[in-house]
Amino acid sequence: MAVVVVVDVAAGSSVGLLPVIALGPAFGGLVGGWRRTVFIGVVAVALCCALGIYDGLFEGRRGYTALASVVGVTVASLAAAVARQRREAELADVRSIAEVAQRVLLRPVPRSAGHLRVAVSYTSAVAEARIGGDLYEVVATPRGVRVIIGDVQGKGLAAVETAAAILGAFREAAYEAEDLADVGERLQRAAERAVDDEKFVTALIAEIRPEGRADLLNYGHPAPVLVSADGALSFPEPPEYAPPLGLTVGAERPLPFPVRLGPGDQMLLYTDGVTETRDSAGCFYPLGDRVAFLQEADLDAALESIRADLVQHAGGPLHDDAAMLLLRHREPHGTRPSGETS
Structure with missing residues (x-):
């Protein structure tokens, strides 16, 4: 997200990198918990709004489309993070049972x-x-x-x-x-x-x-x-x-x-x-x-x-x-x- 901000400010809105900010919450949902995913999503939305205003993109549909992309990816990443954490908890329970089975067998x-x-x-x-x-x-x-x-x-x-x-x-x-x-x-x-x-x-x-x-x-x-x-x-x-x-x-x-x-x-x-x-x-x-x-x-x-x-x-x-x-x-x-x- 920092790279997108630097390139967008340096090159201007013609590069069209604003929707790429959605990669932040996307990767956040893969490696972090739901709280971290929400935090990264909030930061991504804030950066998207700031860059959209700086580039004057909210005068047309382009800025709103980029903002909708970031919000949508954040929501999907949040759901994925919650599901992953639930599976990890279930796996931890199974491993505990397996360790008990090991001690018995x-x-x-x-x-x-x-x-x-x-x-x-x-x-x-x-x-x-x-x-x-x-x-x-x-x-x-x-x-x-x-x-x-x-x-x-x-x-x-x-x-x-x-x-x-x-x-x-x-x-x-x-x-x-x-x-x-x-x-x-x-x-x-x-x-x-x-x-x-x-x-x-x-x-x-x-x-x-x-x-x-x-x-x-x-x-x-x-x-x-x-x-x-x-x-x-x-x-x-x-x-x-x-x-x-x-x-x-x-x-x-x-x-x-x-x-x-x-x-x-x-x-x-x-x-x-x-x-x-x-x-x-x-x-x-x-x-x-x-x-x-x-x-x-x-x-x-x-x-x-x-x-x-x-x-x-x-x-x-x-x-x-x-x-x-x-x-x-x-x-x-x-x-x-x-x-x-x-």
């Missing part, structure tokens, strides 16, 4: 569970989203620490509902089931009730005991990364993969398989959103080559390093949800790596 995992130290990282592929189809949980029980990580096929609310059903079944079974096979059987039944339309859930569940043994059940999920205290790397796979949850009707009951997880060892569980992330050349993320990040004393810092490297590898936002769960067996006699705190 994906509760913060304990930093310490039995003999394990735990850290988690979750990156949603949906902008502004907090939750999606990936799921995880850590439960300390008298039989050991029981863990699940999973990935629901599909997106949106249907995937979130399925994830909630699987997590609810796991949280109940983790405390009550006698062994890991019983936990898996309860998850199968929950998935059969919750999943339809040939959807499925890949999942990996584990039972980790203090004496250095862990049992795993893999339902079509990516194998975990096992890093021993001396830095040796392995991807323990089952003798035979079980079908994903939801596709197990009529399948034989899968049996857990053992792995060693002793003092100083680490296990990284993740969803396929991590390993299937591609760079601009179409190359998958080389998770096995990033084990050096796991040597950091702070578990949260280690996962954040991998997450940042993953986003850099993708060159932008991820195209799929990516969840990571890092478990580190405490050092013997309560010692821990330098810099690690309780």
Whole structure:
């Protein structure tokens, strides 16, 4: 509006810039609230009247036409600003509800569970989203620490509902089931009730005991990364993969398989959103080559390093949800790596 005033005074009324003052309230309605829009509109009308009188435009129709344009745009911008503020308030309410849903569905995992130290990282592929189809949980029980990580096929609310059903079944079974096979059987039944339309859930569940043994059940999920205290790397796979949850009707009951997880060892569980992330050349993320990040004393810092490297590898936002769960067996006699705190 200031530019219009300067040009109009300098060049005279022949330029015909007076109606352009309406751009002030137009942009004001896009970026400000209704009060700011009204203020800018009042200023625009005042400038229009002043320039119209200065240029002698109110002696004919031209000045009134310009004034009507400014007033009309101001009224339209005011209506748009009010509607936008109402939608922003509704969005804020929805986000508050989403945050509550996040705390119910994906509760913060304990930093310490039995003999394990735990850290988690979750990156949603949906902008502004907090939750999606990936799921995880850590439960300390008298039989050991029981863990699940999973990935629901599909997106949106249907995937979130399925994830909630699987997590609810796991949280109940983790405390009550006698062994890991019983936990898996309860998850199968929950998935059969919750999943339809040939959807499925890949999942990996584990039972980790203090004496250095862990049992795993893999339902079509990516194998975990096992890093021993001396830095040796392995991807323990089952003798035979079980079908994903939801596709197990009529399948034989899968049996857990053992792995060693002793003092100083680490296990990284993740969803396929991590390993299937591609760079601009179409190359998958080389998770096995990033084990050096796991040597950091702070578990949260280690996962954040991998997450940042993953986003850099993708060159932008991820195209799929990516969840990571890092478990580190405490050092013997309560010692821990330098810099690690309780």
